Amino acid sequence: MARFNKIALGLARWTPYWLGRQFMKVQARALVAKPEETAKRMLSSVPEADRKVLSDPEATEMLLPAMSESYRNGADGAAWEGALLVRPWGFRLQDVAIPVEIWQGEADVNAPLQCAEYLRDTIPRAHATTFPGEGHFLILRRWGEILERLIE
Numbered sequence: 001m002a003r004f005n006k007i008a009l010g011l012a013r014w015t016p017y018w019l020g021r022q023f024m025k026v027q028a029r030a031l032v033a034k035p036e037e038t039a040k041r042m043l044s045s046v047p048e049a050d051r052k053v054l055s056d057p058e059a060t061e062m063l064l065p066a067m068s069e070s071y072r073n074g075a076d077g078a079a080w081e082g083a084l085l086v087r088p089w090g091f092r093l094q095d096v097a098i099p100v101e102i103w104q105g106e107a108d109v110n111a112p113l114q115c116a117e118y119l120r121d122t123i124p125r126a127h128a129t130t131f132p133g134e135g136h137f138l139i140l141r142r143w144g145e146i147l148e149r150l151i152e
Helices: 002-015 017-033 035-045 048-054 057-070 078-084 113-122 139-151
Strands: 098-105 126-131
Touching: 017 035, 017 057, 017 078, 035 048, 035 057, 048 057, 098 113, 098 139, 113 126
Parallel strands: 098 126
Antiparallel strands: none
């Protein structure tokens, strides 16, 4: 898992919410003030597969505004998401009765393969498709395959 994510999730799990929010505010300020520079810095910690995807100008044109927009009103959303990820959800994954599709890049450092494997093995009707060599942004290259699976 990427170092930034480890720190953010560790703060979300083991510290008061306000401290995690302060940590995310640093990211928020950087993305809003200097989105291109911040994105380049973020790219230094992603696998080669993600660097390839994100070197496409169309991908950058789409993602930079989305990343900045996600923090436009501050860091509360990102901090809250981190808190939700690491705390009890109020239900057991074993009790999820609907079909669940998981698409996972094996080189993803934001959501590691072990997370997808755990979900696949724990949710009764889960189906996981893994992509060797793909990273977190596999959706930008594999969206056609994913949509085909969804409409089967």
